[in-house]
Amino acid sequence: MEKKVEKYDVVIIGGGAAGLTAAIYCGRAKLNTLLIEKSLVGGLATYTNEIENFPGFPEGTSGLGLMDLYHKQAKKFGVKFKLTDVKGVKLDAETKIVETFRTNYEAKVVIAATGGKPRLTGAKGEDLFLYDKGISFCATCDAAANTGKTILVVGSGDAAIEEGMFLTKFADKVIVSVLHDTGKMDCNEIAKGEALANPKMEFIWNTVVEEFAGTQHLEKVILKNVKTGELIPVPVDSCFLFIGYIPNTEIFKDILDMNKPGYLITNEKMETNFDGVFAAGDVRDKFLKQVSTAVGDGAIAGYAAEKYIAETETFHSQIMRDDMPGLVYLWNAVDPKCREYLPIIEKIEADYRGKIRVTKVDIYKSSGIANRLGVKEAPSLVSISHGKINKIYTDGINEKELADLLATG
Numbered sequence: 001m002e003k004k005v006e007k008y009d010v011v012i013i014g015g016g017a018a019g020l021t022a023a024i025y026c027g028r029a030k031l032n033t034l035l036i037e038k039s040l041v042g043g044l045a046t047y048t049n050e051i052e053n054f055p056g057f058p059e060g061t062s063g064l065g066l067m068d069l070y071h072k073q074a075k076k077f078g079v080k081f082k083l084t085d086v087k088g089v090k091l092d093a094e095t096k097i098v099e100t101f102r103t104n105y106e107a108k109v110v111i112a113a114t115g116g117k118p119r120l121t122g123a124k125g126e127d128l129f130l131y132d133k134g135i136s137f138c139a140t141c142d143a144a145a146n147t148g149k150t151i152l153v154v155g156s157g158d159a160a161i162e163e164g165m166f167l168t169k170f171a172d173k174v175i176v177s178v179l180h181d182t183g184k185m186d187c188n189e190i191a192k193g194e195a196l197a198n199p200k201m202e203f204i205w206n207t208v209v210e211e212f213a214g215t216q217h218l219e220k221v222i223l224k225n226v227k228t229g230e231l232i233p234v235p236v237d238s239c240f241l242f243i244g245y246i247p248n249t250e251i252f253k254d255i256l257d258m259n260k261p262g263y264l265i266t267n268e269k270m271e272t273n274f275d276g277v278f279a280a281g282d283v284r285d286k287f288l289k290q291v292s293t294a295v296g297d298g299a300i301a302g303y304a305a306e307k308y309i310a311e312t313e314t315f316h317s318q319i320m321r322d323d324m325p326g327l328v329y330l331w332n333a334v335d336p337k338c339r340e341y342l343p344i345i346e347k348i349e350a351d352y353r354g355k356i357r358v359t360k361v362d363i364y365k366s367s368g369i370a371n372r373l374g375v376k377e378a379p380s381l382v383s384i385s386h387g388k389i390n391k392i393y394t395d396g397i398n399e400k401e402l403a404d405l406l407a408t409g
């Protein structure tokens with residue numbers, strides 16, 4: 001089957017908090033932007049009923065409600081959405097390709113915002129009971145179906161304990177399997193205090209899941225005490241796993257730089273190892289994975305995408321244009337040495353108007369152009385002829401040398 005081809009300025013993969021924020025920035029910058037999401041626009045944040053730490057909502061907000069606002073805002077700025085799974089990417093050329101089943105999307109910039117997925121325990125029987133058969137990862141989605149039931153929560157981080165407490169509003173009993181010694185949990189102290197005081201919550205310390213058991217539906221989770229080896233059968237109606245996440249980076253494997261667990265490595269501008277490819281949100285290797293930090297990453301990636309596209313345009317249409325020789329002065333306005341050479345460059349510009357195109361590039365503001373020219377320091381001067389880099393001068397720029405250079409073309 002011949003695939004359709006669609007062209008965009010920016011393709012964002014993943015419609016969670018990071019992808020949606022990047023979309024808002026790109027859309028508002030009037031870039032032709034597509035966001036591709038394979039399941040639910042809003043991403044992981046829609047799993048949580050209560051977000052209490054996102055600034056601006058003193059009473060808290062639901063993840064679904066918050067993400068719905070992001071979605072509306074991105075649509076308002078003209079961002080297009082496709083609900084489909086990205087199967088592969090080609091990122092090494094200036095035009096990047098994002099492949100789905102039916103269509104190849106071509107883009108000047110790709111933003112990877114694919115987040116993560118819940119980690120499984122790997123225990124026996126787990127794959128038999130995933131999702132609608134008793135093992136869940138989303139309290140918001142499945143709490144009501146557990147009204148009056150007994151639930152096992154696995155994990156003791158913020159998500160496990162906060163979602164566990166939310167589940168007590170519906171379930172009769174929420175039993176929590178904690179890996180650590182009695183009283184020790186990975187969550188914040190406020191959540192810990194509230195959970196320990198909650199009469200509907202029980203804790204089984206020093207345990208991991210050994211086996212999930214049942215016939216059609218999950219009926220029992222067998223826990224194992226990691227200190228004594230004792231097996232503890234726990235009859236339950238369902239089990240919620242909150243034991244961390246693994247990054248959704250399969251499509252970037254062997255292409256983008258990642259750390260050992262598979263999180264994408266970026267710099268502070270969200271740039272990956274490929275020009276024009278940015279990563280944002282939980283998919284990145286970073287210290288804190290939250291909605292607020294996903295939003296920050298998305299904003300930077302969106303802004304960086306806009307700058308990258310503008311710089312690419314300047315690079316091709318002005319700097320490398322082959323209608324006449326060019327001189328590019330890479331300077332930094334705060335550096336006295338750069339300012340010292342500026343009058344010489346401006347004189348050349350006036351003397352050779354119509355014969356040589358002189359472009360001044362602030363290396364601090366337009367580091368992308370400097371990178372493309374292979375220049376790392378300022379002041380530097382790059383001579384261009386026939387659309388190619390001729391020579392790079394990094395020190396001792398003087399009027400005579402420039403005159404000689406210009407005389408020899």
Ligand SMILES: Cc1cc2nc3c(=O)[nH]c(=O)nc-3n(C[C@H](O)[C@H](O)[C@H](O)COP(=O)(O)OP(=O)(O)OC[C@H]3O[C@@H](n4cnc5c(N)ncnc54)[C@H](O)[C@@H]3O)c2cc1C
Pocket residue numbers: 013014015016017018019020036037038039040041042043044045046047048050051052053054084085086087113114115116137138139159163248251280281282283289290291292294
């Ligand atoms: C239960 C729970 C409670 C939480 N509570 C809080 C809280 O109270 N406060 C807080 O700040 N944070 C909380 N978080 C964390 C927060 O939800 C995440 O940090 C945030 O949602 C990350 O956003 P993201 O955009 O980086 O990734 P995600 O939200 O994971 O979005 C990534 C999106 O990419 C899509 N995707 C992946 N691969 C592909 C592909 N190949 N093709 C197309 N689409 C793809 C996924 O379907 C997903 O929708 C919680 C998380 C959970 C699970």
